[in-house]
Amino acid sequence: MSAEVKAKQTEMARKQLSRESAQALNKIEKDFPDNPKAMDYFYDLYRRIHCEGEVPHPGKKVIGTTCVQVPEELIYAAGAVPVRLCNGSHTYDQLGAEFMPAKSCSLVKATLGMLSSGLASWLDEGRDIVNVTTCDQKTKSGRLMEEAGYRVHHLELPPSKESEAARTYWQSNVNGFARELGSLTGHKITRNSLRDSIARVARAQQAFRRLHRLRMAPLAPILGKDVFLVTNAYFFDDIDAWTDAVEALNDEVEKRCEEGFAAAQRRAPRILFTGSPPIFPNLKLPTLIEQSGAVIVADETCSANRMLYDAVNVDEWQLYDMVDAVADRALKPCTCPIFISDEDRKRRLLELARTFAVDGVVYQAFSGCQVFEMEQRSISRFLADEGIPSLYVETDYSPDDVGQLSTRIEAFIESLKARRRRK
Amino acid sequence: MKRLRAFINGADIRRFRFWVQLGFFVLLVYGGYFLINLGQSLPTFSCGFNQPGRAGVCYLLPLQHQTHIPWDSIISWRGLGILTGLLTFVAWLFVFNKAWCGYACPLGTIQDWMTSLRQKLGIRYSTYSLDWFTRLKKIKYILLILLIVIPFLMANSVAGLPTLPEDMGTPFCKICPARMVIPAFTGDFSQWTVDFSTGTAATMTGLGMLVLGIFFIGGFINKRFFCFFCPMSALHSLFSKVALLKLRKDGSKCTRCGDCYRACDMQIKEIADDVESKTLIKDDCMMCFKCVASCPEEGALKASFMGIPIYESTEAGFFKRMTKRRKR
Amino acid sequence: MAEWRYWVIGFVLLSGGLAGSAQAEPVWFSDQPPDAEWAKRAHHAHGGMIERGRGGVYVKRLWLRAGGEPASAVYTQPADDASFGVFGIDGESLAPDLFKVASGGGITFPMPEEGFYNAYFIERSVEDAVLKTSIVKAEVLKHSCGEGHDPKLTASRMPPRDRAGVPLEIIRERLPGEDFHTRIRSGDKVGFRVHYKGSPAAGANVSLTTREGWTKQVVADADGRAVFKLIRDYYPAWNDFDKRHHEAFLVTAEYRVETPGELNGTPFEKAHYRATLPGIFYPSEVEYSSYLVGLIVALIAAALGAGGVFLYRLKHSRAGRERLQ
Numbered sequence A: 001m002s003a004e005v006k007a008k009q010t011e012m013a014r015k016q017l018s019r020e021s022a023q024a025l026n027k028i029e030k031d032f033p034d035n036p037k038a039m040d041y042f043y044d045l046y047r048r049i050h051c052e053g054e055v056p057h058p059g060k061k062v063i064g065t066t067c068v069q070v071p072e073e074l075i076y077a078a079g080a081v082p083v084r085l086c087n088g089s090h091t092y093d094q095l096g097a098e099f100m101p102a103k104s105c106s107l108v109k110a111t112l113g114m115l116s117s118g119l120a121s122w123l124d125e126g127r128d129i130v131n132v133t134t135c136d137q138k139t140k141s142g143r144l145m146e147e148a149g150y151r152v153h154h155l156e157l158p159p160s161k162e163s164e165a166a167r168t169y170w171q172s173n174v175n176g177f178a179r180e181l182g183s184l185t186g187h188k189i190t191r192n193s194l195r196d197s198i199a200r201v202a203r204a205q206q207a208f209r210r211l212h213r214l215r216m217a218p219l220a221p222i223l224g225k226d227v228f229l230v231t232n233a234y235f236f237d238d239i240d241a242w243t244d245a246v247e248a249l250n251d252e253v254e255k256r257c258e259e260g261f262a263a264a265q266r267r268a269p270r271i272l273f274t275g276s277p278p279i280f281p282n283l284k285l286p287t288l289i290e291q292s293g294a295v296i297v298a299d300e301t302c303s304a305n306r307m308l309y310d311a312v313n314v315d316e317w318q319l320y321d322m323v324d325a326v327a328d329r330a331l332k333p334c335t336c337p338i339f340i341s342d343e344d345r346k347r348r349l350l351e352l353a354r355t356f357a358v359d360g361v362v363y364q365a366f367s368g369c370q371v372f373e374m375e376q377r378s379i380s381r382f383l384a385d386e387g388i389p390s391l392y393v394e395t396d397y398s399p400d401d402v403g404q405l406s407t408r409i410e411a412f413i414e415s416l417k418a419r420r421r422r423k
Numbered sequence B: 001m002k003r004l005r006a007f008i009n010g011a012d013i014r015r016f017r018f019w020v021q022l023g024f025f026v027l028l029v030y031g032g033y034f035l036i037n038l039g040q041s042l043p044t045f046s047c048g049f050n051q052p053g054r055a056g057v058c059y060l061l062p063l064q065h066q067t068h069i070p071w072d073s074i075i076s077w078r079g080l081g082i083l084t085g086l087l088t089f090v091a092w093l094f095v096f097n098k099a100w101c102g103y104a105c106p107l108g109t110i111q112d113w114m115t116s117l118r119q120k121l122g123i124r125y126s127t128y129s130l131d132w133f134t135r136l137k138k139i140k141y142i143l144l145i146l147l148i149v150i151p152f153l154m155a156n157s158v159a160g161l162p163t164l165p166e167d168m169g170t171p172f173c174k175i176c177p178a179r180m181v182i183p184a185f186t187g188d189f190s191q192w193t194v195d196f197s198t199g200t201a202a203t204m205t206g207l208g209m210l211v212l213g214i215f216f217i218g219g220f221i222n223k224r225f226f227c228f229f230c231p232m233s234a235l236h237s238l239f240s241k242v243a244l245l246k247l248r249k250d251g252s253k254c255t256r257c258g259d260c261y262r263a264c265d266m267q268i269k270e271i272a273d274d275v276e277s278k279t280l281i282k283d284d285c286m287m288c289f290k291c292v293a294s295c296p297e298e299g300a301l302k303a304s305f306m307g308i309p310i311y312e313s314t315e316a317g318f319f320k321r322m323t324k325r326r327k328r
Numbered sequence C: 001m002a003e004w005r006y007w008v009i010g011f012v013l014l015s016g017g018l019a020g021s022a023q024a025e026p027v028w029f030s031d032q033p034p035d036a037e038w039a040k041r042a043h044h045a046h047g048g049m050i051e052r053g054r055g056g057v058y059v060k061r062l063w064l065r066a067g068g069e070p071a072s073a074v075y076t077q078p079a080d081d082a083s084f085g086v087f088g089i090d091g092e093s094l095a096p097d098l099f100k101v102a103s104g105g106g107i108t109f110p111m112p113e114e115g116f117y118n119a120y121f122i123e124r125s126v127e128d129a130v131l132k133t134s135i136v137k138a139e140v141l142k143h144s145c146g147e148g149h150d151p152k153l154t155a156s157r158m159p160p161r162d163r164a165g166v167p168l169e170i171i172r173e174r175l176p177g178e179d180f181h182t183r184i185r186s187g188d189k190v191g192f193r194v195h196y197k198g199s200p201a202a203g204a205n206v207s208l209t210t211r212e213g214w215t216k217q218v219v220a221d222a223d224g225r226a227v228f229k230l231i232r233d234y235y236p237a238w239n240d241f242d243k244r245h246h247e248a249f250l251v252t253a254e255y256r257v258e259t260p261g262e263l264n265g266t267p268f269e270k271a272h273y274r275a276t277l278p279g280i281f282y283p284s285e286v287e288y289s290s291y292l293v294g295l296i297v298a299l300i301a302a303a304l305g306a307g308g309v310f311l312y313r314l315k316h317s318r319a320g321r322e323r324l325q
């Protein structure tokens, strides 16, 4: 392929990408009435970054991450900024298809597509990435990133999290990563820098938890599509600016709660969203759900709740304990399906379903994502046993299945409504 | 009421513990000078060898005297003495349960001070691997059995064997570091010796000094090093199920994040991993409630007294403590 | 060195013996049973040998013995005309029983309460117009750990008592901080007060003799006070050493007054009083325990522990670094 042809292709892809992002954003913003005022910060952010191609952290040392299990506190402490590369764009998905087998996960393909296209790379010229060995596709894609010319640190994650052996193994890997970060950025992680970065992340988590808690209100004060947009922004936004924007949103949402405002219909079924992570611009399923008259009140995905919920606890504020604490936070509470056991995920879903008075669960699995597909049976059976209806949706980033999906979702939501009436 | 609850649940347990422990330390180590006497059956190391200072006696001391009893006098006033001693001990325990260890025991407090010192110096703590943990934790039961059986074998000959020598008397006290450490706080170093009067005495007191040396290093490097081997803790755990003060867990609210386990000085893994039990007082637990303070989930862990929750994990409390401690 | 000491002891003994021969041997109380048969009934307790009476109450049996040296003194029978008495812990008068058996005799009394009991046995006679009074005293402690250690109770029952009715009284002063568990040990300074009819008997001859026969004689000062430093009196082979070994001492006080009078119709021109008080003491801790060895053991253990932790960590941090490369 000549350079000329390649340049032309790139140009086409760039146009396609901003069109895809603008469409998705429009849908999220304009198709729904009464968006909170404080959401404007986020709509504007996506417009700048995704549609206009602005670079999130110009002039800063940026390190790409591919998973919630990367302890981002360490990256901040080493004077760099973490940017989560997991991607949701269909354009990139198509570009990445070149590197992966036919039946692969859209998320991994899109991420590879973005990295190989050299389009809107959020990384600096260091091209540093931390890739966690979670599912097979992610693990192997780390190698493909290296081939594409990136410098990849493979952070090894154990396949189970119950045993002490796994915990020590992970802790020592994270310690190794912390040491390497120091030489990578030229800023050794110190007691003070790590303490400050733990504080920054904790502040962001507190903001998220407040939003999370507000959604427990009997009348949903905010739609799930907006919350996904908010948590997605955490991937790339400046963490302090993000936290302030979320707190502003929280204040507004809290006021809505006090005023008895309902973001959806008063009797809209309450949905708990789980499974493969919705990532902008692929908020296809959440928007479909809410367009069909339900409201997502909580989620159990790694682009929202699983990423921002669990807090670090340090016992001794010294480097030795802080690094281990940060490592523990990433591993111990994680409900990712790549681990052998699914017990924690079940208990988490049940607890969320109970505390958020959920009517039904929607389980999304990207076709090709083996682990989420494999856990589907046991989770669905478990939910059925607990008397919680659930809908399993297998999909990908392509818009082709929207029609078929909306029929299924509407039927599911109707059944939830009928069930409610019967009660 | 709600505000009071929130205030208590947001409390900084470390600071609270520090002051309570200091108070108990002064009471138990120096109370005797103020003629305070809490009796002979305290379920904590208020060491009997701390002569004028003690404000009551560690139950293990009379226990080891009382079990020095010939068979035939068990059914007599001496047997009755054993029984009343035990009942008083259980009565103390019934109220505060193992919090005697987390809040009152002078030797426990000294170990916590050693831990703070290490922490200030920035030296990493050590832990046991799970393997060693399960192996070593049995030692306290072995010590408990020995401290009852040895005095008994001093008074009775079993299977025609000669009785044990008198110098085996109060065998656990001989190797208990509190015998040396606690009187030292009232300026009495007379226990810091090896007694050469007989071979047995020399062995036992020599062992005691050996344990003392290990205590200082172990207690510095390992959190609550000695407590892990303490026969008092073993004796507690025989009765801790029935006590009024309880550590309760609501497994459905637990994310198994392990934050409580991180904070636990006794390395109790079940506190995070067990989501079935409603009451979680493991034999090593000292009921310090640090785990409650480190849990970010509303009501996942709580300390309750007679079924009334007195200290509960809350999200607000968790973040408040984290912010505060980070600043210090 | 050692030989020299024995020479001195021998000399003292000789002179003591000569002095003693001038008059009857001192009589004193002992709680050691005279023979194996009586030994069977006696038990060890705080404060010496006891017997168990009805309901487990402690009963003290005090034997009369004659002779200035505790080791060789013989068991004697009480005289019929002697007077005797026991005073309980609050000073109340108790009625002891006099007993006479083939191997000896003395008095016995129950001790229901914790504290010090004072027992007296007094014999009087007039010889060559001199009134000779022998006052045999024992101060007996009753204590059982089973009854607890209430410091208030102990404090109230510690102070020594002065019996004004007893003509010549030896009172042992308490050691600083003494309680029911305190042991007098060799090397301790022990003070005694000698009172004649309730007031200090200045100038009385006071002597202390240990079981092995070491004697020291002092003259009571203006307060009637005499102080002795107890010597080490116990030299077994080191492997036979018993730190609970009871060493015995006997304090004798002699006091003469030139007051005439009469006893049961027999007149006398002067009076000669002699009081005895036995006691026990233990070997001193320095004879058998060593701080130095203790500290060395602890330091070695600490050093090995610290070294072990250090090496372990060194090894493991290296292993960690290797894994990174």
Ligand code: SF4
Binding pocket: A105, A106, A107, A108, A135, A136, A137, A138, A276, A277, A366, A368, A369, A370, A371, A372
């Ligand atoms: S969605 Fe599934 S396959 Fe894709 S990255 Fe996540 S775990 Fe891996």
Ligand code: SF4
Binding pocket: B045, B046, B047, B048, B049, B058, B059, B060, B061, B172, B173, B174, B176, B177, B178, B179
């Ligand atoms: S030495 Fe130890 S066991 Fe003995 S009384 Fe003292 S504290 Fe209790």
Ligand code: SF4
Binding pocket: B043, B044, B045, B100, B101, B102, B105, B106, B107, B108, B109, B226, B227, B228, B230, B231, B232, B233, B286
């Ligand atoms: S376990 Fe520790 S705190 Fe409890 S009695 Fe023993 S030494 Fe004291």
Ligand code: SF4
Binding pocket: B253, B254, B255, B256, B257, B258, B259, B260, B261, B271, B272, B273, B294, B295, B296, B297, B300, B301
């Ligand atoms: S800290 Fe709380 S949520 Fe986390 S494991 Fe412990 S009990 Fe569970």
Ligand code: SF4
Binding pocket: B247, B260, B263, B264, B265, B266, B267, B268, B271, B284, B285, B286, B287, B288, B289, B290, B291, B292
């Ligand atoms: S389990 Fe909790 S209360 Fe018990 S010792 Fe550990 S931290 Fe303390």
